[in-house]
Structures are given as C-alpha cells and as structure tokens.
Amino acid sequence: MTVEAQKETRGFQTEAKQLLHLMTHSLYSNKEIFLRELISNASDAADKLRFEALSNAELYEDDPELKIRIDFDKDAKTVTISDNGIGMSRDEVVEHLGTIAKSGTAQFLQGLSGDQKKDSHLIGQFGVGFYSSFIVADRVEVFSRRAGDAAEEGVHWECSGEAEFSVETVEQAARGTTVVLHLKSDESEFADGWRLRSIIKKYSDHISLPVVMKKESHDTGVEGEEGEKEEAEKKAPEDETINTATALWTRPRNEIKDEEYKEFYKHVSHDFSDPTLWSHNRVEGKLDYTSLLYIPAKAPFDLYNRDASRGLKLYVQRTFIMDDAEQFLPLYLRFVKGVVDSNDLSLNVSREILQKDPNIDSMRSALTKRVLDMLEKVAKNKPEEYAELWKEFGQVLKEGPAEDFTNREKIAKLLRFSSTHTDQPQQDQTLVGYVERMKEGQDKVYYVVAENFNTAKNSPHLEVFRKKGIEVLLLSDRVDDWLVGHLNEFDGKQFQDVGKGALDLGDMDTEEEKKAQEELAKENEDLVERVKKVLEDKVEEVRVTTRLTDSPACLVVGAGDMGAQMRRILESAGQSVPTSKPTLELNPEHPLVQKLDREPDEDRFADITTVLFDQANLAEGGQLDDPGAYVRRLNKLLLEISQ
Known part of the structure; x- marks a missing residue:
C-alpha cells in the first residue's frame, strides 16, 4: 500500500532560531547530557503507554515488552534512540516538537488524578530536553507512530536547528518513536559504543526500562579459517542490556539484604570498605522522596578540606541529575554518602542545578535529623563502634554547633x-x-x-x-x-x-575561703605593685590568685578576650588579630614568689619577675618574643645561685 506524501515546511511557534541557539550553546554545561534527556523522554513515552493501556490493552499491539534501544553508525556519524512507547500522531509531533518548551509530559500529568500522578515515573516536564540534541547534532530526524494508529499514519519530523522544521506522513510498522541524530563534524566521539555505554551507566543506570545496545562485534576468526569467519559475520549481533534497570533505594527495605546495601555503598562512594551503618527511608505526604544514607567506616582523605566536592547523589525518578548535591546536608556532615530521589524539587531548565526551594530546606532538615539520629542510636547501643566513628569524624562533628543552631543540643550529646x-x-x-x-x-x-x-x-x-x-x-x-x-x-x-577572667567557683568556695582570698590579696599589695611596674608593657594587670597550688604564676586572658589557642590559629593562617595583654596571677604561697617578695635588689627582682612571666607563657604553650633574653636571664640566675 502506497502512502501519499504529505510533506510541509512549517515555522516554530516562537523566536526559535535565537532560542535554539541559546539552548544548544548556553543551557547545558555538559554535552553528554543530551543522551540522558532523550532516554528520559523515551522512558516517559513508555509510562504514558502503560497508563493508557490500563483501559485499552490493545495499545500494546502484541509487543508488551517495553525497552529503549541505542544504536550508532561510525561511518554515517549518527546516534539513534528508539523506544516502543506511546509514540506521537502527526498533530502531536507538530504540537510538541514544533513548540519549544511545550512539554507533552507536563500536559499529560495535568490530566492525571492525584493517585495516578503520584504513581507515575515521568520526569521530562520542561519540554526542552529534546532540543539538547542540537548540542551534538546539526540535523535531527524523528520517526514516530502513535500506539493504536494505522501503520500508514506514521510521521517523519526533521530539523537542522534553525527556525523551520519539516513534517511529513510516512509508513511506520512499529509503534513508538525513533530519534536520529546526525552528529556535527567535531562530535563524532559520541558515535562510539564505549562512550555511549559509559553515559548510560552514569545517568540512566537505574531507570525502570532496559536500555539495550548491540553487543560490540569482535573478529573471532583465525587466519586461514575463512569459512568460520564468514559464518561469524553472518550472525546478527546479540542485544545486551546496558543499565541495571533497578534502583536499590526504590525496593522495600525488607527485601534488601545487608550485602546488597554494602555493595551499593561501594558503587556510589567508590570506597573499598564496607559502611559502618546506613538508613533507608521513604517519605510520603507533603513531600515525596526516598533517601539512602551511609556513614563510612573511614574518613576520606579530603575530609578537612571544606571546599572539596561533597554531597549526596541526586536522582529524579531514578534518572541521575547531580553527583554532589550539597544542599541536602550541612557541611559538618560532609562525610555522609548516599542518594536522594525526589520529584518535588525545582531544577533549572537544564536539570543540572537545584533552584532555591522551600522543599529543599524541608528535606535538608529531615535528612540532617535522620543522620544525627543514626549517630545517636549507635552511640547509645554500640559505644565501641561509635568510638571508632568519633576517631574518624569527631573533629568535623565539632563544627556542627556553629553551623546548625537548630540541632545544637542534639549535636552536643554526640560530642x-x-x-x-x-x-x-x-x-x-x-x-x-x-x-x-x-x-x-x-x-x-x-x-x-x-x-x-x-x-x-x-x-x-x-x-x-x-x-x-x-x-x-x-x-x-x-x-x-x-x-x-x-x-x-x-x-x-x-x-x-x-584560663579566662578571675576565678569564681561560686558556691563551691566556702565563706572562710573567700575571706582568706581577700586577706591574701591585701597582704601582697606591695608585691603586686612591684611586679606590675616591671611588666607594665607586657601585662594588663597583676594579681594574686588561689587557682594555683604547685605553680608560682600563670597567665590569664580577659573574660571577653580571644584565647591563646584561637589567636595562634588565626595568626598562623595570616589573619590579623586584635592585640590584648594578659593578666599575670601570682601564687603567694609558692616559695619562689615568697623569695621574690623578699628580694631587695631591684635588678635581680626584675630578672626573676621576667623569668616567671616567660615561664607562665611557656606553660600555656605560647612562644617567647625573645627566647635568647630568657635564656640569658635564666643562666644569670643559675650562676648566682651556684656561687
């Protein structure tokens, strides 16, 4: 039966030339995403067929096994993506492919009831994914026939990425859609089996439909055995399924073995060790998402690099979107690995970047609480196991109270x-x-x-x-x-x-002790004044103390001043630190301080005082401004004692 050609050339329903140029040159950051988008469209087509076939099983046309096929031709420099899903009529081709950002998926979802929409796996809701084809192709052909239509009602759509496209009626025996990409001269890398397989495994490994390709042909003949070679060449290459077609996180927890969880962790984290613990959870209600979170056994080498890539793997209905989605967990939980799969998120139009969205904040809050609950549970029930986790991740968890005020008390219990x-x-x-x-x-x-x-x-x-x-x-x-x-x-x-401010033990000091402290301060007023005069350029204040029992002196910073440890850290990082002088506290009951009090020679008094100050600085882990001067004073005093 001949089919009367009904070819026509039509213009896009937008300022398409400029828009297509923008999309193919600016919208996507990674060229290989074109294959993810086209496979997602094919998966959507299969889902649409499943829904419509619930009320009309004849739509399957004796071909109920739904799948996606990828073919390539190195010589012709083409990549072909085919599916046996719902397909499109001529009017649908014109409507959906002739209007950029017209999404058949979004329109289809609008017609579903609440439960039907919840159960669907459709993700191509922007209507622009198809046009990612023009990132790598200078000409795209689409052959399609809607399920239930006659073979002679097939349609052929063609466009070279300009302001016009052509559409004609053709005969097509099989239902579904075939997209043929004629690659640009500098994009021939995609007409390669290994390259296509790697992209499928990266982005579409977990979609529910099998993605099949012909097995790579290998010359198995032996020189001189021409008959066997010819026979091998006659055999058609077998199909092989490239993706796993299953997503572990979508299965019920009671059906998944621990070994499967461990193997999946190694897959997503590239870690050779088993995880310490994990949490698999599905949330339904206002938000609908699934998470599978892992706590590793060992810290990664870049754990303390706060700028390193980190985050969960993000999927939208099993299709990979982002490798390091850092928006779902705070920075102090950057050691957590896993996946989150949701259809309630606002992606940018290229589906590569998360938009700012209250749903993300809600998910972040829930996922953070889940991780902290995991840690709290193991800390309570398996303290030895938690002790090992603390050795690996403790210093990072200590960043938590400063970053997460809401969970500050919860984090504090884990410290x-x-x-x-x-x-x-x-x-x-x-x-x-x-x-x-x-x-x-x-x-x-x-x-x-x-x-x-x-x-x-x-x-x-x-x-x-x-x-x-x-x-x-x-x-x-x-x-x-x-x-x-x-x-x-x-x-x-x-x-x-x-080590800050004056010592105040509150009710733990008796009235007798407080009275004794006052009397001690009064008895040593002259000593304090003499010491203060020697160290007036180095200290803010000098006072006697009861905090010391064995040491002659110590340094104390003001209650509101920066501690010595933080000061050293900031200075080592090249930060300017506000200057402040410490307070020297003396133990009047120490023999050295008592000897100092009785010293009549002011020069000798100054030397002993300065040595005491430097020793107090060293005891705090500080560094001396002039180590040489300290050594000379100490040697001088030692010589005087030995004479």
Missing part, C-alpha cells in the same frame, strides 16, 4: 572529650556524663584549651580544680575554641574557660 576524669588522651567523655558528675554547687562546665593534650593536662590553671576534685574538659583540637564559642551551654550549664 566526646578528654577530661581530668580519666586524664587519658582518648576523647571518650560525654557532656551528659560530665553533668552527672558535677560537684554540689557547681553550675558551670569548666574547660581548658591548649595546643595539645599534654599541655592541657598539665596546665597550671587546673591545680585548684584538681585539689577540689572538680572535673575539667581538656580541649586540644584546633576546632575546640571555635566549638565552645558557639555551644555556650549544655543542659542549662554555662561553659567556662578556666
């Missing part, structure tokens, strides 16, 4: 510290445990910050606390000063740096 309770370097003490061990009358969480554990452990500021049996947190990580500056309190107890 671990060293303290004078055990005097061990491992961070295994919780704030909950600290509060439970607080002394009667204690209303603060005391801590000391130092450059390393030993400096913190041996800080002179701890002497009175050890004497009274008051626990002090020993903070030596670089992030610790930043942490306590934002955590401020826990369980209603304020944090107090024992």
Whole structure:
C-alpha cells in the first residue's frame, strides 16, 4: 500500500532560531547530557503507554515488552534512540516538537488524578530536553507512530536547528518513536559504543526500562579459517542490556539484604570498605522522596578540606541529575554518602542545578535529623563502634554547633572529650556524663584549651580544680575554641574557660575561703605593685590568685578576650588579630614568689619577675618574643645561685 506524501515546511511557534541557539550553546554545561534527556523522554513515552493501556490493552499491539534501544553508525556519524512507547500522531509531533518548551509530559500529568500522578515515573516536564540534541547534532530526524494508529499514519519530523522544521506522513510498522541524530563534524566521539555505554551507566543506570545496545562485534576468526569467519559475520549481533534497570533505594527495605546495601555503598562512594551503618527511608505526604544514607567506616582523605566536592547523589525518578548535591546536608556532615530521589524539587531548565526551594530546606532538615539520629542510636547501643566513628569524624562533628543552631543540643550529646576524669588522651567523655558528675554547687562546665593534650593536662590553671576534685574538659583540637564559642551551654550549664577572667567557683568556695582570698590579696599589695611596674608593657594587670597550688604564676586572658589557642590559629593562617595583654596571677604561697617578695635588689627582682612571666607563657604553650633574653636571664640566675 502506497502512502501519499504529505510533506510541509512549517515555522516554530516562537523566536526559535535565537532560542535554539541559546539552548544548544548556553543551557547545558555538559554535552553528554543530551543522551540522558532523550532516554528520559523515551522512558516517559513508555509510562504514558502503560497508563493508557490500563483501559485499552490493545495499545500494546502484541509487543508488551517495553525497552529503549541505542544504536550508532561510525561511518554515517549518527546516534539513534528508539523506544516502543506511546509514540506521537502527526498533530502531536507538530504540537510538541514544533513548540519549544511545550512539554507533552507536563500536559499529560495535568490530566492525571492525584493517585495516578503520584504513581507515575515521568520526569521530562520542561519540554526542552529534546532540543539538547542540537548540542551534538546539526540535523535531527524523528520517526514516530502513535500506539493504536494505522501503520500508514506514521510521521517523519526533521530539523537542522534553525527556525523551520519539516513534517511529513510516512509508513511506520512499529509503534513508538525513533530519534536520529546526525552528529556535527567535531562530535563524532559520541558515535562510539564505549562512550555511549559509559553515559548510560552514569545517568540512566537505574531507570525502570532496559536500555539495550548491540553487543560490540569482535573478529573471532583465525587466519586461514575463512569459512568460520564468514559464518561469524553472518550472525546478527546479540542485544545486551546496558543499565541495571533497578534502583536499590526504590525496593522495600525488607527485601534488601545487608550485602546488597554494602555493595551499593561501594558503587556510589567508590570506597573499598564496607559502611559502618546506613538508613533507608521513604517519605510520603507533603513531600515525596526516598533517601539512602551511609556513614563510612573511614574518613576520606579530603575530609578537612571544606571546599572539596561533597554531597549526596541526586536522582529524579531514578534518572541521575547531580553527583554532589550539597544542599541536602550541612557541611559538618560532609562525610555522609548516599542518594536522594525526589520529584518535588525545582531544577533549572537544564536539570543540572537545584533552584532555591522551600522543599529543599524541608528535606535538608529531615535528612540532617535522620543522620544525627543514626549517630545517636549507635552511640547509645554500640559505644565501641561509635568510638571508632568519633576517631574518624569527631573533629568535623565539632563544627556542627556553629553551623546548625537548630540541632545544637542534639549535636552536643554526640560530642566526646578528654577530661581530668580519666586524664587519658582518648576523647571518650560525654557532656551528659560530665553533668552527672558535677560537684554540689557547681553550675558551670569548666574547660581548658591548649595546643595539645599534654599541655592541657598539665596546665597550671587546673591545680585548684584538681585539689577540689572538680572535673575539667581538656580541649586540644584546633576546632575546640571555635566549638565552645558557639555551644555556650549544655543542659542549662554555662561553659567556662578556666584560663579566662578571675576565678569564681561560686558556691563551691566556702565563706572562710573567700575571706582568706581577700586577706591574701591585701597582704601582697606591695608585691603586686612591684611586679606590675616591671611588666607594665607586657601585662594588663597583676594579681594574686588561689587557682594555683604547685605553680608560682600563670597567665590569664580577659573574660571577653580571644584565647591563646584561637589567636595562634588565626595568626598562623595570616589573619590579623586584635592585640590584648594578659593578666599575670601570682601564687603567694609558692616559695619562689615568697623569695621574690623578699628580694631587695631591684635588678635581680626584675630578672626573676621576667623569668616567671616567660615561664607562665611557656606553660600555656605560647612562644617567647625573645627566647635568647630568657635564656640569658635564666643562666644569670643559675650562676648566682651556684656561687
């Protein structure tokens, strides 16, 4: 039966030439995305057929096995994407392909009821994905026939990316749509089996339809065995399915084995080790999305690089959109791996970038809480396992209170510290445990910050606390000063740096002790004035103290001043730091200070005072402005003692 040609040339229904140029040169950042878009369109066509076939099974036309086929021809420089989905009539081709940004999928979704729309897997709702073809092709042909139409009602659409396209009626035996891309001269890389397979695995591995290609042909003949070679060449290449056609996260949790979860983690994270724990969850309601989150066993090498790529893999109805979607988790949880799949997100028109959207904020909040709940559960039920996680990710979690005010208390319960309770370097003490061990009358969480554990452990500021049996947190990580500056309190107890401001133990000091302190200050007024005169350029104030039991002196910064550890960190990073002078506190009961008080020679008094100041600085982990002068004074005093 002959088909009467009905070819016509028509103009696009927009300023198409300029718009097509914009789309093909500016809209997409990655050329290979064209294949993702066309496979997504083919998948949508199959979904449309499934829906319509629910009420009219004859639409399957004795071909119920839905699939997508990819072919290429290196010589002709073409790539062909075919599907046996719903197909299009002539009017639909003109309407959908003749109007840029006219989405058949979006129009189809508008006609669905709430439940039907929820169950669909359609994603091509922008109406521009098809035109990504022109990124790599200078001519595109579409052959299509709608399911249920006669073979002679097929349609052929053709365009060279200009302001016009042609459409004609042709005969087409099979239902569905075939898109033929005639590649540009410099885009022949896409007429290659390995290249196409890698793109399919990257972007479309988990869509529900099988994506098939012919197996790569290999010459298996042996020289001299011409008959066998000819026979092999006659055999048609077999089809092979390129994608897995299943998405682990879409399956019910009770159907997935632990080994499958572990293998999928290795696939998405490129990590050779098994994850420590994971959470698989589907949310339905106002938002509809699925998440599969993993906590690795080991920290990645770039964990402390806050600018490194990080985030979850983003899918929209199984189609890969973004590799490092950082919008779904805060920076302090950057070690978490996994996927999130949703159809409720605002993507930009190229589906490569997330738009700012309240839905993203809601998902971020829920996913953050889920990760923290995972960690809280393992900390409670498997403390040894959590201790290993803390070694890997603890310093990053300490960034949390400064970045996530909403979950500050929740994060605080996950934190671990060293303290004078055990005097061990491992961070295994919780704030909950600290509060439970607080002394009667204690209303603060005391801590000391130092450059390393030993400096913190041996800080002179701890002497009175050890004497009274008051626990002090020993903070030596670089992030610790930043942490306590934002955590401020826990369980209603304020944090107090024992190296800042005047010592005030509140109700833990008896009236007798407070009276003795006042008398001690009065008795040593002359000594304080003499010392202050020697150090007037180096200190803000000099005073006697009761915080020391074994050391002669210590340095204290003002209650509102920056700590020495934070100052050193900022200075090492090249930051300008506001200048401030410390306060020197003297222990009047120490023999050296008592000897200093009795020293009549003012020059010798000045030398001893300066040495005491420098020693107090060294005990804090500080650096001397003039180490040579300190050594000379110390040697001079040693010689005088030995004579």
